[in-house]
Amino acid sequence: MTNQQSLLEVEDLKTYYPIKGGILNRTKANVKAVNDVSLEVYEGETLGIVGESGCGKSTLGRTLLGLEKKTGGTIHFRGEDIGDLSEKKLKKYKKDMQMIFQDPFASLNPRQKIGNALEEIFIIHTSLSKSERKERVRKLLTEVGLKEEHYDRFPHEFSGGQRQRIGIARAIALNPSLIVCDEAVSALDVSVQAQIITLLKELQAKYHLTYLFISHDLGVVRHISDRVLVMYLGKTVELGTTEQIYNNALHPYTKALLSSIPRPIPGRKRERIKLQGDLPSASNYPTGCPFHTRCPIATAQCKEVVPEWREMEAGHFVACHEI
Amino acid sequence: MEHLLQVENLVIGFRTAKGTSQAVRDVSFSLEEGETLCIVGESGSGKSITSLSLLGLLPENGDIAKGSIRFKGEELVGKKEEALRKLRGNKISMIFQEPMTALNPVFTIGYQLQEPLIIHQNLSKQEARKRSMALLAEVGIPNPKEKLDQYPHELSGGMRQRVMIAMALACEPSLLIADEPTTALDVTIQAQILDLIDDLKEQLGMGVVFVTHDMGVVAEIADKVMVMYAGEVVETGDVKTIFEDPQHPYTKGLLAAVPNVDDETQELSIIPGSMPSVDDEIEGCRFHPRCPFAMDICKQKKPPVMNVSENHSSRCWLQEVNNHDKSTVTS
Amino acid sequence: MSAEVVLGKKAVAEKKDGFFIQTFKKLLKNKLAVFGLVIISLQIILAIFAPFLVSYGPNEQNLALTNQGVGTEGHILGTDNYGRDMWSRIVYGARISLVVGISTVAIGLVGGITLGLLAGYFKKLDNIIMRFMDLLFAFPGILLAMLIIATLGTSLVNVVIAISIWSIPGFARIVRGSVLSIKKQEYILAMRSIGASNTRILLKHILPNCTAPIIVNATMRMGTAILSTASLSFLGLGAQPPTPEWGAMIAAGQDFMWDAPHIAIIPGVAIMLTIFAFNVVGDGLRDALDPNMDIQA
Amino acid sequence: ACSSGSDDASGGESSSGGSGDVPKEITYGSTTDAKGLSPIDTNDSVSSNVITQVYETLFRLNPETMEPEPLLAESYETPDENTWVIKLNEGITFHDGTPFNAEAVKYTFDELKDPERAAPRASLLEPIASIEVQDEYTVVLKTEQPYGPMLAALSHTNASIVSPTADQEGDINREPVGTGPFVFEAWNEGDSLSLTKNEDYWREPAQLEKVTFKIVPEYSTAISMLQTGEIQFLDAIPSDHISRIESLDNVEVQKKEGTRVSYLGFNMEKEPYNELEFRQAVAYAIDQEAYVSQLNGLGVHNESIIGPRVFGYNEEANESAYEFDLEKAKQIIEENGYGNETVTLMSPNRDNYMKMAEIVQSQLTEAGLKVEIETMEWGAYLDATRVGEHEISFSGWANSTADGSELLYPNLHSDNIDASNNARYNNEEFNKLVEESRVTVDQEVRKEKLHAANMLAIEDAPWIIMEHGMVTAAFDKSIKGFEIDPTGTWSLYRVTRE
Amino acid sequence: MIGLIIRRLGQLVLLLFGISFIVFMSMHIAPGDPATIIGGPTASESDLEAIRDELGLNDPVLVQYADYIKGVVQGDFGFSYQTAQPVGEAIATRLPNTIKLATASMIVAVIIGIFAGMISAMKQNSWLDVTSTTFALAGVSIPNFWLGTMLILAFSVNLQWLPIGGLSEPFYTTEGFKQLILPAITLGTGSAALIARMARSSMLEVIRADYIRTAKAKGVKQRSIIWVHALRNAMIPVITVIGINFGGLLGGTIITEQVFAINGVGRLMIDAIASRDFPMVQGTVLLVAAIFVIVNLIVDIVYAVIDPRISYD
Ligand SMILES: Nc1ncnc2c1ncn2[C@@H]1O[C@H](COP(=O)(O)OP(=O)(O)OP(=O)(O)O)[C@@H](O)[C@H]1O
Numbered sequence A: 001m002t003n004q005q006s007l008l009e010v011e012d013l014k015t016y017y018p019i020k021g022g023i024l025n026r027t028k029a030n031v032k033a034v035n036d037v038s039l040e041v042y043e044g045e046t047l048g049i050v051g052e053s054g055c056g057k058s059t060l061g062r063t064l065l066g067l068e069k070k071t072g073g074t075i076h077f078r079g080e081d082i083g084d085l086s087e088k089k090l091k092k093y094k095k096d097m098q099m100i101f102q103d104p105f106a107s108l109n110p111r112q113k114i115g116n117a118l119e120e121i122f123i124i125h126t127s128l129s130k131s132e133r134k135e136r137v138r139k140l141l142t143e144v145g146l147k148e149e150h151y152d153r154f155p156h157e158f159s160g161g162q163r164q165r166i167g168i169a170r171a172i173a174l175n176p177s178l179i180v181c182d183e184a185v186s187a188l189d190v191s192v193q194a195q196i197i198t199l200l201k202e203l204q205a206k207y208h209l210t211y212l213f214i215s216h217d218l219g220v221v222r223h224i225s226d227r228v229l230v231m232y233l234g235k236t237v238e239l240g241t242t243e244q245i246y247n248n249a250l251h252p253y254t255k256a257l258l259s260s261i262p263r264p265i266p267g268r269k270r271e272r273i274k275l276q277g278d279l280p281s282a283s284n285y286p287t288g289c290p291f292h293t294r295c296p297i298a299t300a301q302c303k304e305v306v307p308e309w310r311e312m313e314a315g316h317f318v319a320c321h322e323i
Numbered sequence B: 001m002e003h004l005l006q007v008e009n010l011v012i013g014f015r016t017a018k019g020t021s022q023a024v025r026d027v028s029f030s031l032e033e034g035e036t037l038c039i040v041g042e043s044g045s046g047k048s049i050t051s052l053s054l055l056g057l058l059p060e061n062g063d064i065a066k067g068s069i070r071f072k073g074e075e076l077v078g079k080k081e082e083a084l085r086k087l088r089g090n091k092i093s094m095i096f097q098e099p100m101t102a103l104n105p106v107f108t109i110g111y112q113l114q115e116p117l118i119i120h121q122n123l124s125k126q127e128a129r130k131r132s133m134a135l136l137a138e139v140g141i142p143n144p145k146e147k148l149d150q151y152p153h154e155l156s157g158g159m160r161q162r163v164m165i166a167m168a169l170a171c172e173p174s175l176l177i178a179d180e181p182t183t184a185l186d187v188t189i190q191a192q193i194l195d196l197i198d199d200l201k202e203q204l205g206m207g208v209v210f211v212t213h214d215m216g217v218v219a220e221i222a223d224k225v226m227v228m229y230a231g232e233v234v235e236t237g238d239v240k241t242i243f244e245d246p247q248h249p250y251t252k253g254l255l256a257a258v259p260n261v262d263d264e265t266q267e268l269s270i271i272p273g274s275m276p277s278v279d280d281e282i283e284g285c286r287f288h289p290r291c292p293f294a295m296d297i298c299k300q301k302k303p304p305v306m307n308v309s310e311n312h313s314s315r316c317w318l319q320e321v322n323n324h325d326k327s328t329v330t331s
Numbered sequence C: 001m002s003a004e005v006v007l008g009k010k011a012v013a014e015k016k017d018g019f020f021i022q023t024f025k026k027l028l029k030n031k032l033a034v035f036g037l038v039i040i041s042l043q044i045i046l047a048i049f050a051p052f053l054v055s056y057g058p059n060e061q062n063l064a065l066t067n068q069g070v071g072t073e074g075h076i077l078g079t080d081n082y083g084r085d086m087w088s089r090i091v092y093g094a095r096i097s098l099v100v101g102i103s104t105v106a107i108g109l110v111g112g113i114t115l116g117l118l119a120g121y122f123k124k125l126d127n128i129i130m131r132f133m134d135l136l137f138a139f140p141g142i143l144l145a146m147l148i149i150a151t152l153g154t155s156l157v158n159v160v161i162a163i164s165i166w167s168i169p170g171f172a173r174i175v176r177g178s179v180l181s182i183k184k185q186e187y188i189l190a191m192r193s194i195g196a197s198n199t200r201i202l203l204k205h206i207l208p209n210c211t212a213p214i215i216v217n218a219t220m221r222m223g224t225a226i227l228s229t230a231s232l233s234f235l236g237l238g239a240q241p242p243t244p245e246w247g248a249m250i251a252a253g254q255d256f257m258w259d260a261p262h263i264a265i266i267p268g269v270a271i272m273l274t275i276f277a278f279n280v281v282g283d284g285l286r287d288a289l290d291p292n293m294d295i296q297a
Numbered sequence D: 001a002c003s004s005g006s007d008d009a010s011g012g013e014s015s016s017g018g019s020g021d022v023p024k025e026i027t028y029g030s031t032t033d034a035k036g037l038s039p040i041d042t043n044d045s046v047s048s049n050v051i052t053q054v055y056e057t058l059f060r061l062n063p064e065t066m067e068p069e070p071l072l073a074e075s076y077e078t079p080d081e082n083t084w085v086i087k088l089n090e091g092i093t094f095h096d097g098t099p100f101n102a103e104a105v106k107y108t109f110d111e112l113k114d115p116e117r118a119a120p121r122a123s124l125l126e127p128i129a130s131i132e133v134q135d136e137y138t139v140v141l142k143t144e145q146p147y148g149p150m151l152a153a154l155s156h157t158n159a160s161i162v163s164p165t166a167d168q169e170g171d172i173n174r175e176p177v178g179t180g181p182f183v184f185e186a187w188n189e190g191d192s193l194s195l196t197k198n199e200d201y202w203r204e205p206a207q208l209e210k211v212t213f214k215i216v217p218e219y220s221t222a223i224s225m226l227q228t229g230e231i232q233f234l235d236a237i238p239s240d241h242i243s244r245i246e247s248l249d250n251v252e253v254q255k256k257e258g259t260r261v262s263y264l265g266f267n268m269e270k271e272p273y274n275e276l277e278f279r280q281a282v283a284y285a286i287d288q289e290a291y292v293s294q295l296n297g298l299g300v301h302n303e304s305i306i307g308p309r310v311f312g313y314n315e316e317a318n319e320s321a322y323e324f325d326l327e328k329a330k331q332i333i334e335e336n337g338y339g340n341e342t343v344t345l346m347s348p349n350r351d352n353y354m355k356m357a358e359i360v361q362s363q364l365t366e367a368g369l370k371v372e373i374e375t376m377e378w379g380a381y382l383d384a385t386r387v388g389e390h391e392i393s394f395s396g397w398a399n400s401t402a403d404g405s406e407l408l409y410p411n412l413h414s415d416n417i418d419a420s421n422n423a424r425y426n427n428e429e430f431n432k433l434v435e436e437s438r439v440t441v442d443q444e445v446r447k448e449k450l451h452a453a454n455m456l457a458i459e460d461a462p463w464i465i466m467e468h469g470m471v472t473a474a475f476d477k478s479i480k481g482f483e484i485d486p487t488g489t490w491s492l493y494r495v496t497r498e
Numbered sequence E: 001m002i003g004l005i006i007r008r009l010g011q012l013v014l015l016l017f018g019i020s021f022i023v024f025m026s027m028h029i030a031p032g033d034p035a036t037i038i039g040g041p042t043a044s045e046s047d048l049e050a051i052r053d054e055l056g057l058n059d060p061v062l063v064q065y066a067d068y069i070k071g072v073v074q075g076d077f078g079f080s081y082q083t084a085q086p087v088g089e090a091i092a093t094r095l096p097n098t099i100k101l102a103t104a105s106m107i108v109a110v111i112i113g114i115f116a117g118m119i120s121a122m123k124q125n126s127w128l129d130v131t132s133t134t135f136a137l138a139g140v141s142i143p144n145f146w147l148g149t150m151l152i153l154a155f156s157v158n159l160q161w162l163p164i165g166g167l168s169e170p171f172y173t174t175e176g177f178k179q180l181i182l183p184a185i186t187l188g189t190g191s192a193a194l195i196a197r198m199a200r201s202s203m204l205e206v207i208r209a210d211y212i213r214t215a216k217a218k219g220v221k222q223r224s225i226i227w228v229h230a231l232r233n234a235m236i237p238v239i240t241v242i243g244i245n246f247g248g249l250l251g252g253t254i255i256t257e258q259v260f261a262i263n264g265v266g267r268l269m270i271d272a273i274a275s276r277d278f279p280m281v282q283g284t285v286l287l288v289a290a291i292f293v294i295v296n297l298i299v300d301i302v303y304a305v306i307d308p309r310i311s312y313d
């Protein structure tokens, strides 16, 4: 992983959701879904993003694609600031950045034939004729392992794995450079999940795609990612190569997370790092380090001071006072 | 010997708009006290339906068409609703997958916890309240007194699932059925819940039927494993055997398809295709369209359950070949 | 190469039907709904072929033969207080009632869908539109109709307008509700992620997916609309005489409940059957469109 | 504060009762509420019904002959054509104790005429120039021109004499004070109104102890209540309900020819309605007999504008009207091409007007016209016809003075175009005859003038008469001595219950 | 909760303001001049002019509206053109009857509706369900005035069980109660039917919910599953229907009051519209709208009581 070229550069990105209430329905507080995230994504890599439910993984992905309005920070795509572009100008970049969604069924319009759904992309972004569009769609379908005759079918006529293939076809239709896979395989059965992961890998090799692979399944992430980002309550807590994260995790949260994964090896005695309590809700955000309420090694400092995002070794970042 | 639970040749049919479909086909298994049986299989393989049938809680349009379910020797199939009701939540308890929806949103935690105590143990309201407070503490909920008066939506997912567990254990059942109790939870929370169930099982000596599709979870908690595919049991055995010496091609495929956190270089193997739906009638073995080892016989004749060894069986024609090989070797 | 294996031939053949045909097939399983469909079809036939089905004009008076009961020779359903043939009036009335029902619902739909889509999709418009809808809603229907008719004058067209306006907020609310939930669906996000415009998303993706509640509601509204014309006629604000509109017919027949009850009862039964029909079809549709109802009892 | 339904219900079941223990009470069902209770400030028939029981006029029409005869007045004389000297009965007091005298009469009439007060029936006394008190019990009315219908006008309910004290110190529109046989007790607006017997009445006190007016908007509900005995008395029976009422065992029906006339009127300022031929065609095309036959006996077929019970009627008028002749109508319509344009019949959506409109529409269609009906709410109808937006309209005139001048002048005299002359009829000769009928005091001469005017208008056909009304009442058989007069008014003074 | 109430009442003021403006304008645009109605056919143009002057109808419409609003702010709703009675007073005497009627019919509707809907849902597709559905549908299909007349003929005239007219007696007396029965049924039937249908479908949904399965798994008796666990959840959408339906119910009082000779606000209102009694129309319409909004506010509060997930703060 030498001469990495940066595709996406994110600095101090913030995305807040307002919590409304009170007599006048004013904003009372904010859910800090993404809170001061800085990172770089390299061309052709797969960056896995892990963390527990509600930690802001999806929000981060959507914000990067301009589907969610950011509250602060900057996003550079191929060196260009795209964070504040108007809807119109953004269209050009939208072609270059696509998304694959978690629920393959929910992400397809149930009333639209698959062929038409795919064709629509070309209607929006190209001026191809009808027959040309059809041709492109046929090619796409075969590309993701579906058949041409699937063109006229409705989403409910497909199995979960097939639907996810359609989602992938949609994402690669315009030859993007970046694809955000938001829990793209989580809803699938293991056997199908393996099929899709393999397909994603094939496509990446073929088209030199960059993936942001969001998942809570650490096994899958390990399998597919080059680098891994660990998030907790809207904050990045650790970032490193897959190797660094899985074999040499620094942050106590990463460690706990890794130790909690049930291993398919019977009889293995677990050395689980037990965490106390549940995730605090994003709306009553803890002061200091967001993890201090559950952290086994928290100190007084952690309660007060937000830890810095430090590079511990080459490419291995962590936010913790105790390391 | 009397088993805690013995299920024999269970067949469950559903009446649907298209006719009758069999969701569970000829399933048999047994469970002893203090033992954990994991039922694994992909979505739609009939895990939930099997476990629901144990309590007589099948959806309205579902029926046990054949087979028997014996709890401590007592036949449950065909038992009167009222008799079953007395068992439910008392001798046999159940925990469901979705802690979000499995609790009634309009009643307090306390009310829902006290219900089985009042129904089955005739406790007074105060006694029930005291007892439920203790139960909450037992499942590791801080401030149980306060939580009793809260509503489900005020609790996090992990807490809710703990409440469900407390509820299921209220009357100290001898059999606990857990249908994917941790699937909706985060891994760190899942770990806490799995530990909890394990501890309580030890304490109470219950038998546990645990439904999951996560092989990792199976490895962690199971004594015995039953692998289901498209309504049928394809392989059963104790946990070690299943993981270390799986016989059925499906089981093997399943294990190989799970990405391993600890293995960087693992090549994921693929089972092509996807599971048939319950009402697809397939000649021969239900797995043969996806089986890399399918032989002619597999397409024509349904394989019987074949014993691999004591406590290990597989529903696959390959077994016959193997057995045959073995027998020829030994003889 | 891979997944096709399991979708056996049977499965493919079975799933060929489009969404509407499937729904219709499910609908046909519901006996009450079929009954409703039959009534509606009959009504449509009556309306279309009215001139061929009667031997008297609907307004043809015969003052020498008034208030004849059901089964009178030459007048199967008797005659009214002007000696007009009840059967003819009922048949021609089907035309009017159908048109009134359909046009009020159509106008209400267009208004309600537009406002509902806008309110549901654009947060900024939501408050304004929905407060305005509340305003309309807070007027009891009859009162609103009375005000509109008092302003525009009594005529069937104005009745239609009044009832349409009155049904707008109902549709708007339903559509808005569906839009709010559909908007959160991933496929809308997916459309946004491929850069589809708001108009495209609203019209091609959100609207078609609100159809189920809209259809169900529209069928039921149809009944209400016909009933409302009856109430307005009772208050003297309905169709102009001698228009054989059913509501006006019952309202006028009300005075003869003693001498010739059939004058009010026959159109009453006609209205009841129609509303009943539309409602059971609506109910049936709701069930047919509900995925949970895919099971047979 | 009103009578409870149950008491009446038990009392009303005359069929069961032989005990003779009937309460001396009566409940009248009215479809609308009174607008007010002051004769000066109201103009509607429901208010009149109450006012007639509480107040009295100087003269009243004899229900049989329709001739004015003195009531509060004792006698009168006319020393010259423009002077009316009226002698009043002595020793009468209003319910509030105020003495009835010439001052009270002057006060009442001055108020009625006062433009500030804007009394709706001010026109009744409009010809009177001055009202003078000659002595305690004599008033002198002076007119600038002779005023023929003077006594009829003074018999009008709205010319009832009110207590000046009560009017000045209170609101007689809510708490009426008159000299009549009944004293106002309570008014629960929109629901009921009650009167009690005037114990100190100047004549023999009434038999009834209590009278209640109950508002029942739906006539069919009212009939049901009459049947169950919740009310005992109804009037103005719609023709569609008469057969039901007549079938009731416990109810007696009284019907009489009345002064009310219902007509079809043309807008004489619009084409082609200003053409005599068109109007004749319509007149020939309408078969009034067929219409009246639908009224179940509650209408009189007579095509004279001045009806048989109205002063100025002559049999000849009826006979000279255009007779039903469909062929003639068709012929005229065809010759003039009248069938090409659509004719709109405007009708208020109440009473029998809708029925007229529907039948006439059918008859005119038969004759070859294209006809539409436009029904309107009463308020909108009044507005539209007043300013002449209509083409043909249906309307009626109650004529509460039963005098022909009171019919022809407001409705067909050109003075009243833009007011009550909705036909916008303007005929010099006719105007003159009507004026003469008004300024003549000699009743015989008046009669002739009215007849001549009537004949002229029938010939000219700005109006085509549909029917002359019947006045009707239905009451419980236990009620005796009830008399309704041809203008539709009734007094409960002599009514008893047995 | 208090926040909700304050916010809603604030909205109510705005709403009433909007409604009053619309009503005011539409009454002025509408054909039919109050003066002609007061003056009657015989009044001359100058009589009418005098009447208009007295009523202030000659001022520019906006000035009239401003005057009206000024009055309303001070609690003065003007005087009836017809009877010169203060509008507030006229409404006050009739309001109790309308409230009695509306409340009684709502009670009838809720009791019958929920009961029928529950039975339908519990015995889905049985003859009981079909019968109850049929009745419910018939209920929405019958015109109010027709039903009212029929009930009178049957129960008052033929059977003589119940009185016909008015609501003169207090409802807690036997007589007053009897007076309420027929009008309440007449007015309540339509709403009962709607509630029944809503209750049925909502109940059907609820009994398939996971938490019902949980309750069964706990061994809860069938009866308490339905009446305790399911009912309260099923009520949530039903309550909204009740609130929305209340508007229709208020509209229905117009006809019911007419048929049963009840002296209520509905009748006051149609009479006022018919006679172009502007201040009375304004007053009654505002009142009805206010009642509607307040009832819906109450519905929202009940909503929060039934469903703990809803909080308005
Ligand atoms: N539209 C929204 N409005 C308000 N809050 C939101 C919205 N979307 C997400 N949130 C909140 O923002 C936080 C982060 O949400 P996000 O969906 O990004 O989490 P996630 O890590 O993707 O979780 P999951 O694994 O459950 O998908 C959560 O607390 C969530 O409740």
Ligand SMILES: Nc1ncnc2c1ncn2[C@@H]1O[C@H](COP(=O)(O)OP(=O)(O)OP(=O)(O)O)[C@@H](O)[C@H]1O
Pocket: B014, B015, B016, B023, B041, B042, B043, B044, B045, B046, B047, B048, B049, B050, B059, B061, B062, B213, B277, B278, C295
């Ligand atoms: N009420 C029902 N009517 C008809 N078919 C049903 C019904 N419930 C379940 N099934 C069918 O029975 C089969 C087995 O379902 P079951 O819920 O047991 O699967 P599962 O193994 O628990 O899957 P998951 O992992 O998704 O929970 C499925 O194919 C399903 O479609």
Ligand SMILES: [Mg+2]
Pocket: A057, A058, A059, A182, A183
């Ligand atoms: Mg997410």
Ligand SMILES: [Mg+2]
Pocket: B047, B048, B049, B179, B180
């Ligand atoms: Mg399951």
